[in-house]
Every structure is written in structure tokens, then in C-alpha cells.
Amino acid sequence: MPRRHRRFTAGYALVLLGAFVLAIAASWMPLSDHVDDIAYDWMFLRQPPKPWPPSSIILGIDETTFEKMDGQSHLRQIIARGLELIEKAGPKAVAVDVILADDPKNPENAALEAAFAKTPNLVLSSDRIASIDRWEDPLPFFSRHAAALGHAHRLTNSVCRSIQLRQIAGHVRRWALALEAFRLARGAQYIEESPDSLQVGSTLIPVTTSEALLYIRYLPPLPDGASRIPEISVAQLAADPSLAESFRGKVVFVGVTAMSAAQDRPMTPYDTQSGVVIHAQAYETMAHGQFLVPVSNKSVIGICMLIGVLAGFIFVFTSGVQGYVFGGLLILAAHLTPHIAFTTGVVFPYTAPVLTAWFCVSAAASYMHFFVRRQLRDAERDKARYLEAIHMVSHEMRSPLTAIQGTSELMGRYTLSDDKRKQMAQMINSESKRLARMIQTFLDVERLSAGEMDLRTDSFAAQDAVEACLQRARPLADRKEIQLRAAQIDPWPLKGDRELMEYAIYNLLTNAVKYSPPNTTVTIAAHAEGSMLHLSVADQGIGMEPAELKNIFKKFYRTRKAETSGEVGTGIGLSIVEQIVTHHGGRIDVTSTPGKGSCFTIVLPRGTAPETAPASKMVSH
Secondary structure: OHHHHHHHHHHHHHHHHHHHHHHHHHHHHHHHHHHHHHHHHHHHHHHHOOOOOOOEEEEEEEHHHHHOOOHHHHHHHHHHHHHHHHHHOOOEEEOOOOOOOOOOOOOOOHHHHHHHHHOOOOEEEEEEEEEOOOEEEOOOOHHOOEEEEEEEHHHHOEEOOOOEEEEOOOOOEEEHHHEEEEEHOOOOOEEEEEEEEEEEOOEEOOOOOOOOEEEEEOOOOOOOOOOOOEEEEEEHHHOHHHHOOOOOOEEEEEEEEEOOOOOOOOOOOOOOOHHHHHHHHHHHHHHOOOOEOOEEEEEEEEHHHHHHHHHHHHHHOOHHHHHHHHHHHHHHHHHHHHHHHHOOOOEEHHHHHHHHHHHHHHHHHHHHHHHHHHHHHHHHHHHHHHHHHHHHHHHHHHHHHHHHHHHHHHHOOOOOOOHHHHHHHHHHHHHHHHHHHHHHHHHHHHHHHHHOOOOOOEEHHHHHHHHHHHHHHHHHHOOOOOOOEEEEEEEOEEEOOHHHHHHHHHHHHHHHOOOOOOOOOOEEEEEEOEEEEEEEEEEEOOOHHHHHHOOOOOOOOOHHHHHOOOOOOOOOOOHHHHHHHHHHEEEEEEEOOOOOOOEEEEEEEOOOOOOOOOOOEHHHH
């Protein structure tokens, strides 16, 4: 995979990963929990269960009961009277939603204890006191008649959507009041536990949390707003004992339903209901298998990851309007996912998939938008570089083409001796090879600039490269009567593309010769400083002003000395030299003094060149 594609893939993946993490983190915020609850209530009301015949009944203590039976101070006597009236009907189980932990000397305790003694499958309530981490249990003379103690503690949310089937206080576990009533009604001796379920007889209750959370599948209310679970008050039962038959074979929940005396009347997705009714609704959920299973956190993260991956693929394989259409469809699917899951009895949080879809689609679309814009800029830059390359090739190839053209014309126009013809043929061959090398060098430099090729890693000595360039530049220096002097050349080992490096050194040498007056000296030297090689080419030309030093590596920039000397040039060579040196992990330092000459110094490291290089440094004296 090309380096550019690897960078794009890595960047794209990081952006999507960041959007995914941000979405998951946002879905865990309290505001998201509130949105999830609102979405749950909406789905709950939109998809009510088909009503079933209740197998439970409420023995209520309402306002009328308190009024006719001497008020709230005689609550224990009222419960005892109600249990006595339904005793002969033979209820399957009786769960009392009243905490009987106080007032051990109440004179009504004896009557209530006697009623409890005659009640089979009795479940009494126990409450968890969180501040001291212990259970508030019924008085011992009441508890000894109970087949089980069940906790009556519900979740403290503003809307009661679920109950905890299992709670622990002081290292003592209590099952929920409704669950114990369900166990006794089914004739099960114990409740089997597993990480994801509770087994009561033949009924498997799915759970996913350590508290064994049970979502209550409330029976929808009757058209007049009344609960579908029948409710008969103790006062009605006392006035008409024949109503006791309504309790036959049912699981009875006894509790206060009077609005003035009930300790809590929590909201449900339908309306407000007393605590005893909520316990009965939880029992009905278990008795008729109307379970809503909360999806695990691992599954939520897995689905959200799938959404993020799909968002990434959409904008990789599609573009433009098509990409945005598919992205919109993915967002719509994320909105529908919780609703579809609810139809199968699965409670899926709303905000997690929705936020993941919005964040990932937006991130992918934005990344692709800026990536396409960058590609457009790169295409425009590539076009400009292509045109520059054309100018570059035409300029640099002029000399060998002129030599080949002139020599071939001489060979065709004049009769030459065999030695002269052989000499000219050798020159044509030499210049044509030089032209081929030049073309290959230009192509390699352009590929390097575009990131489409890697440097060759040949091992060579700096001294060998310098000597080869001196031999090629010496004829040009001789024609201008310029002396090429090689100072100390350290045998420094280099690693890289020798052909490109020789091109850079040769270009500096020929520039020094071109822009130096006759009878001067061009000096090349190479010495080591620490782990770096400093290879310098110094001339005795007219030098450059400080303002020119800032632009000499720009393509097509012509210095003042080029215009003064009359040399033809387009300012391309130095830009190529800088690219070559930069790709070898080095830099070019330039010092110049007007009227005294210039010195170009290539600084190269020992060993393999790094991917990035420091910027060029220019100093003027």
C-alpha cells in the first residue's frame, strides 16, 4: 500500500474511532439516560402487550376502609380482618406490602399474628435501610409464620419501569416480594441463579445485571383508567363476604391503596399507581412470561461498533449525493434499532446507536469532504509540477541535444576522417547517455516529490561521488579557464541514491563555474563534523544579496548574478538539488557575500536517511 494511502487509512480510522468513543461517552451521561427513559416510555405506550386474565388480586386498604375501621392507627387490625375474610377462599399465596417492624406492644399484634398463622404461603415485606446497610425485618413473632421474606424496595427513579429482583444488605440477600410470591405460587423450593437468568420451577427469568433487574410489563389500564388487576378493599369485603370467592386460587397482594396514607405512589409509563399494585404488576410479568430483556453493555458496544464501521465503509465506497443518502439511511436505521428491538422484547438504549450514527457519519463525511478538497489541491499542484517538469526538461536537455544535433550535422555535411568521425560518434553516444540519465533523474525527483517512490539505499563513499562529478565538470571549467580544486575530501560513508546525489553535487559545481569570472577558482571540500558530513562548493563570483538568499531554492527564480553574467537559466536546478538533499535527510546551508562569492554546503547524515528533513538554513555576510 502506498505511503499516502496508509496515511489516509490511518487518519480515517482514527477520526472514526474518536467519533465512536465520543458517542459512547456521551451515551453514558445523565442526560442521555433521561432521553433513553423517554424513548422507552414512548415505545412502551406504542406497543402495549395484549391483555391477559390476571392471576393476582389486590386486597386494598383504601380511604373507605380507614373511615369505616377506625383509621390508620388500626392498620394491623384491618389487615387481620381482611386475611380472616379470604381464608376460606384458599388463596394460592399472600404477599403483605406493609413493613411490620415497629410497635411490638401494639394490642392488635395478637390478632394479626393469629391471622398470619392461618395464612399459607405467606410472604412478608422487608425494607433495605441503605444508610446503615441492613434489613428492616418484620417483628419476630410475625416472621415465624412467613414462608418467605421479600424486599419491598423499588428503584428510586421518578418513573417506576423496573424492580430489582435481588438486593443485598449486611451480606444478607433478599428476593423481591413479587418474586417470592411467584416462587411459592409455583411450588418451587428455591430460586436457581446464573449470570444471565433466574430459574423458578420451569420458568426462566432473563436478567443481565448483578441486581437481577426486571422490567415490569404493565398491563394496560381499562378504558375508564382503572387497573386490569382486580382490587377489592377490606371494607367492601366486610360489607359483602361473598366477594371472598374472587380470591380463590389467586396470589393476593395486601397493601395500602389510600392516596392519603400510601407511603409512595410512583409514576409508571401509564399513570401513578400504589406500591402494592406495582408488586402485583411485577408478579403478572413473571407469571405470564412477558419479559423485556435489557441488552448487555457488550452488545450495545458491538452494535455501535458495527454502525461506526458501516459509516466508514459508506463514505469509502460511495461519494457525493449517494454517500449522503446512504449515510442518512444509516442514521435512520440507528433511530429505528431500539424500536425494532423492543418489538422482540429487547430493551435497547436509544442514545447509544443514534449518537454513534450521527457522530460517525458526520465525522466520515467531514473527513472525506476535506480529503477530496485536499485531493483537488494536490491535483492542481501536480498539474503545476507537471508543467514545471516540462520546462525543466526542456531547459536541462538543451545542452546535450544541441551537442548531438551539431555533431550529427557536421558528420553529414563534411567528409571527415575515420578518427574524427569516431570521436564524434563517441561524443554523440556520451551525450545521449547523459540525456537518458538526465531524464531518469528528473523522473525520479518528481516521483520522490509526489511520494510515489522510495530512495534507493546504495552504500558509497563521498569521495567517489565527488571525484566523478569533478571529472564531468572539468571540461566546462577548462573552457572558462576556471580551476577546479578539490580540498580535503574525507572518505565518509553515505547511504542513499548515488545517482541523485551525484546530480546534486554536479549541479552545484556547474553553477559555480557558470557564474564565476575567468581565471578564478572553484573549491570543493568534504569534512566530517560529529555524525554529519559537510560537503561545500565555494566560488569567487559576484555573490548574492540577503534578499536573494530567501528565494534561490524556488523554481524559476533567477538571481541577479545570472542576469549579470548573461548565463541562460530558469532557476530549476537548485530546487531539484534541495529536493534531493532533503529526501536524503540533509539540508543545504548557503553563505554569500556580494562581490566575494558564494558557498553552498550540503550537510548529510551517516547511515539511512530519515523520512523528514530540517529546513534549509541561509546565512549572508
